[in-house]
Amino acid sequence: MSFEPKIIAFLCNWCSYAGADLAGVSRSKCSPNVMSIRLMCSGGLEPAFVLKAFKEGADGVLVCGCNLGDCHYVDGNYKTLMRMTLLKKLVKQLGIEEERVRLQWVCASCAEDFVQAVNTITNDVKALGPYTQIKIEAEAETSRI
Amino acid sequence: MAKLKLALYWAASCGGCEIAQLMIGDKILKLIEAADIVFWPVAIDAKYDDVEAMPAKSIDVCLFNGAIRNSEQEHMAKMLREKSKILIAYGACACRGGIPGLGNLHDRQSIFNTVYRDTVSTEKNGNIFPQTLFRVSEGDLTLPVFYDTVSTLNQVVDVEYYIPGCPPEEKTTWLALEALLEGKLPPKGTVISHNVKAVCDECSRKRDIKKIKKIYRNFEIIPDAETCLLELGLLCTGVATRGGCGALCPQVNMPCTGCYGPVEGVIDQGAHFLSAIASVIDSKDEEEIRTIINDVLDPVGTCYRYSLPDSLVRRASLK
Numbered sequence: 001m002s003f004e005p006k007i008i009a010f011l012c013n014w015c016s017y018a019g020a021d022l023a024g025v026s027r028s029k030c031s032p033n034v035m036s037i038r039l040m041c042s043g044g045l046e047p048a049f050v051l052k053a054f055k056e057g058a059d060g061v062l063v064c065g066c067n068l069g070d071c072h073y074v075d076g077n078y079k080t081l082m083r084m085t086l087l088k089k090l091v092k093q094l095g096i097e098e099e100r101v102r103l104q105w106v107c108a109s110c111a112e113d114f115v116q117a118v119n120t121i122t123n124d125v126k127a128l129g130p131y132t133q134i135k136i137e138a139e140a141e142t143s144r145i
Numbered sequence: 146m147a148k149l150k151l152a153l154y155w156a157a158s159c160g161g162c163e164i165a166q167l168m169i170g171d172k173i174l175k176l177i178e179a180a181d182i183v184f185w186p187v188a189i190d191a192k193y194d195d196v197e198a199m200p201a202k203s204i205d206v207c208l209f210n211g212a213i214r215n216s217e218q219e220h221m222a223k224m225l226r227e228k229s230k231i232l233i234a235y236g237a238c239a240c241r242g243g244i245p246g247l248g249n250l251h252d253r254q255s256i257f258n259t260v261y262r263d264t265v266s267t268e269k270n271g272n273i274f275p276q277t278l279f280r281v282s283e284g285d286l287t288l289p290v291f292y293d294t295v296s297t298l299n300q301v302v303d304v305e306y307y308i309p310g311c312p313p314e315e316k317t318t319w320l321a322l323e324a325l326l327e328g329k330l331p332p333k334g335t336v337i338s339h340n341v342k343a344v345c346d347e348c349s350r351k352r353d354i355k356k357i358k359k360i361y362r363n364f365e366i367i368p369d370a371e372t373c374l375l376e377l378g379l380l381c382t383g384v385a386t387r388g389g390c391g392a393l394c395p396q397v398n399m400p401c402t403g404c405y406g407p408v409e410g411v412i413d414q415g416a417h418f419l420s421a422i423a424s425v426i427d428s429k430d431e432e433e434i435r436t437i438i439n440d441v442l443d444p445v446g447t448c449y450r451y452s453l454p455d456s457l458v459r460r461a462s463l464k
């Protein structure tokens with residue numbers, strides 16, 4: 001069976017969620033691997049949420065916000081940009097490939113951008129394979145001689 | 146009243162916690178009045194066999210420092226858990242993994258290669274390497290098994306209390322010991338320190354609006370005595386670190402590195418600090434933002450200096 005990745009998408013309420021909704025209403029073809037979580041603003045996304053998604057078994061995380069300058073809370077998405085830039089560096093050090101974390105601005109009428117982001121991350125993660133967390137608990141037993 | 150039975154042990158640690166325990170100074174006399182030390186490898190001659198022979202729960206309190214990264218440490222953690230009524234994770238390594246926890250960026254084989262093979266100064270000695278088991282006519286010689294992953298004490302056994310710090314400050318140690326001696330125990334799971342808020346809360350440096358254009362490494366600038374170090378562009382983790390130490394490091398121009406662990410209620414100290422760094426950058430230009438952030442050369446080592454095994458992701462992926 002081919003690998004179907006689990007991808008968590010964090011969408012801001014005002015632009016990105018509306019954009020994603022529009023993609024649905026317009027019946028755009030979009031890979032079904034994404035489960036979305038709505039936030040009021042992408043600036044409310046704690047980096048810990050992304051790490052928690054991986055811990056809970058996600059293979060990739062997509063973060064969407066309004067275009068820069070259009071955030072409904074003025075500069076929430078600048079915060080997102082800074083956090084995600086640093087977070088990408090951090091997860092790379094932890095062996096989580098950069099392609100597993102994607103930041104995409106999606107405006108309320110930008111259904112296409114959303115579809116494209118979903119398809120890109122799905123294909124990238126499919127190519128990478130599952131994000132495997134090691135079974136740490138088992139180690140102690142198996143490494144015994 | 147019968148004297149308390151106290152045990153102290155060290156696992157993956159540097160020895161600093163033992164020094165910190167002795168730092169209570171003449172209060173140690175008070176301690177000895179109220180407690181008998183039944184096991185303390187650094188100072189008294191009780192052996193593992195003696196501990197093994199003790200009945201279950203016969204030790205009142207065990208202060209356990211160091212993380213768990215090999216089979217001997219795991220064995221001792223389990224044994225001391227069984228023999229002790231109260232098990233306390235003492236110091237950053239036992240609480241959160243500590244500096245040895247950064248080993249979780251690597252694995253058993255790559256650490257072995259670095260230590261025994263690849264460093265220029267290592268003598269090859271005909272490729273003679275330590276083995277976990279070696280048979281000689283007199284019997285079997287064994288060494289502990291080294292694990293891929295460093296764990297905190299509570300990832301291996303149940304723990305009652307935590308004493309934070311690398312190493313814990315004298316006043317933090319005494320706060321815990323006093324509570325024990327007086328029998329005024331806090332609820333299980335308490336991290337014992339004088340402050341549950343952040344180090345910034347105890348820091349005398351002046352905070353204004355934190356807006357930085359450049360991130361510096363410690364040697365690149367000499368901070369003035371008054372301005373918040375983070376505002377100067379130094380990566381001070383005080384905002385994401387539990388207080389109780391008295392903000393010792395920023396007082397002497399050293400950014401806090403986070404040794405007291407996360408503030409109450411935060412599960413991932415590194416992610417918390419990462420978020421803080423991102424909020425102090427002053428730029429609306431994508432390129433400039435990237436340039437500023439590129440100066441954070443070692444995000445994991447900066448954000449999780451003492452807490453990688455305790456973090457959400459816990460370790461780097463194994464190849």
Ligand code: SF4
Binds near residue numbers: 348372395400
């Ligand atoms: S960030 Fe550091 S220097 Fe600034 S107030 Fe907090 S502890 Fe003090």
Ligand code: SF4
Binds near residue numbers: 311391401402
């Ligand atoms: S200032 Fe930070 S690093 Fe220094 S002792 Fe306090 S908690 Fe530890």
Ligand code: FES
Binds near residue numbers: 040
């Ligand atoms: S409301 Fe969309 S990013 Fe802030």
